[in-house]
Amino acid sequence: MVVSLLRLLPWQDGVLREALGRLTSSAVLVHGQPGSGQLELALAVAKAWLCESPASVAASGAVPACGHCPACHLVDTGYHPDLKVLVPEAMQASLGWDFGADEADADKGEAKKRKPSQEIKVDAIRQAVTFCQSTVSRDRAKVVLIHPADRMNTVSANTLLKTLEEPPGRVRFLLSCGSIDDILPTVRSRCQAWHLPLPEGGAVLDWLCTAHPGLSASDARVLLAAAGGSPQGAAELLRLGWTAAAWQRLPKDVAGGVAGAWAGWPLPLLVDALQKLCHDLARANAGGTARFFPAEAVPADTSLPRLTAWAAELRQARRHADHPWNAGLKVESLLFQARRAVQPAPPVLGGKRA
Ligand SMILES: [Zn+2]
Incomplete structure (x- = not known):
């Protein structure tokens, strides 16, 4: 070789x-x-x-x-x-x-x-x-x-x-x-x-910005978080043309039923991104801190039962993400499921949300 x-x-x-x-x-x-x-x-x-x-x-x-x-x-x-x-x-x-x-x-x-x-x-x-x-x-x-x-x-x-x-x-x-x-x-x-320990963030941000002239440290930080802190994962997102702006907009796009730039991402990566959103929404719902998305992009007033059902749908989608689906139809279906899951929880008797 x-x-x-x-x-x-x-x-x-x-x-x-x-x-x-x-x-x-x-x-x-x-x-x-x-x-x-x-x-x-x-x-x-x-x-x-x-x-x-x-x-x-x-x-x-x-x-x-x-x-x-x-x-x-x-x-x-x-x-x-x-x-x-x-x-x-x-x-x-x-x-x-x-x-x-x-x-x-x-x-x-x-x-x-x-x-x-x-x-x-x-x-x-x-x-x-x-x-x-x-x-x-x-x-x-x-x-x-x-x-x-x-x-x-x-x-x-x-x-x-x-x-x-x-x-x-x-x-x-x-x-x-x-x-x-x-x-x-x-x-x-x-x-x-x-x-192998993860490096401290500053060194990774410098590395990403040096390799991608024009990339700001704040955008690099967003993409590093999107990759779960993985330096080479963030570099791969940049190679695929992902932008910090598209990533930050994803939760809002999903809630509004808008197929943003992310709708064109390869299906396995799109499912992975939605799983990260589902994870962060569940954490925010439980009073925790989002890991992959900026905290301000992740609402906390979602319904936990809906998120749980969505997580199961995404696990199912992940198993078949490499299948040669009609990508357009599959994205539409993923978007429909996602939109349903990220809506605010309906109020119930007593004033609490479900
Ligand atoms: Zn030598």
């Missing part, structure tokens, strides 16, 4: 040094909120373990890679013979990585026609196990990086277990994921877990 260089996020230098100093197991699981740079950190750890600089060799890979030795260059270009990176096909495409060249599909024509898989398949794991059994090419280590590790199905995970528990020779595993709870206990128990 040819990978393009993924750089550490600006706030990860200190995290990398700390991780390298603490990671002692031959199998490591990096976990944290999705979209907080797990893959970037895991690749930097792999690079440190493979770096051939005298300082790195002396420290047994416990210091960051030098960045300019032949091994570092091979990692950067995706051709290091002792590094195997496994990510789902669908993610390879979104990363701009060349996928399919090392697939085990017998029929490459069929492989091209089908939809890229969201899973890390057992064929890829079998290739990784074979990779582990071959000798080290460059005398440092052999590294298998699996991201996100929760995309291994049960068969894939079971195929990996024995090698993960007793890695041959100088084989090391780096698994990364969002929630550690999504990893099978049998895999989790064989790894040293490393929690």
Whole structure:
């Protein structure tokens, strides 16, 4: 697989040094909120373990890679013979990585026609196990990086277990994921877990504004909240053309039955946005603080029974969000459900709302 260089996020230098100093197991699981740079950190750890600089060799890979030795260059270009990176096909495409060249599909024509898989398949794991059994090419280590590790199905995970528990020779595993709870206990128990902390907001806002000239800090803050605090989630929203204004207007649009700019968002993302609105409305209804939307955009006088029913409808919609619906009709249906749910609760006897 040819990978393009993924750089550490600006706030990860200190995290990398700390991780390298603490990671002692031959199998490591990096976990944290999705979209907080797990893959970037895991690749930097792999690079440190493979770096051939005298300082790195002396420290047994416990210091960051030098960045300019032949091994570092091979990692950067995706051709290091002792590094195997496994990510789902669908993610390879979104990363701009060349996928399919090392697939085990017998029929490459069929492989091209089908939809890229969201899973890390057992064929890829079998290739990784074979990779582990071959000798080290460059005398440092052999590294298998699996991201996100929760995309291994049960068969894939079971195929990996024995090698993960007793890695041959100088084989090391780096698994990364969002929630550690999504990893099978049998895999989790064989790894040293490393929690990737979320960076402080200021560093993320600077990063977003630098990458998007013209983006104000206040708009960046709105989009960061929209992404649940996930830096890469906010960057993805910007890449998709989402604006802070459209996000802030969404609750009002929904209440007024207006299909705003958000109606053109891909269906899975639209359902996700409505689920966030439903979540915030329920919190506001209970006297809590909205998490994803600005507090002033979220009314508190909604009906909890209606919100509960809407949440169930959205869960149902989420299960089928990738289905090739007539998108226009589906958006209309989602808008109808949403509008009904966000209306103020009807007054009942005694003056209280339902
Ligand atoms: Zn190096």
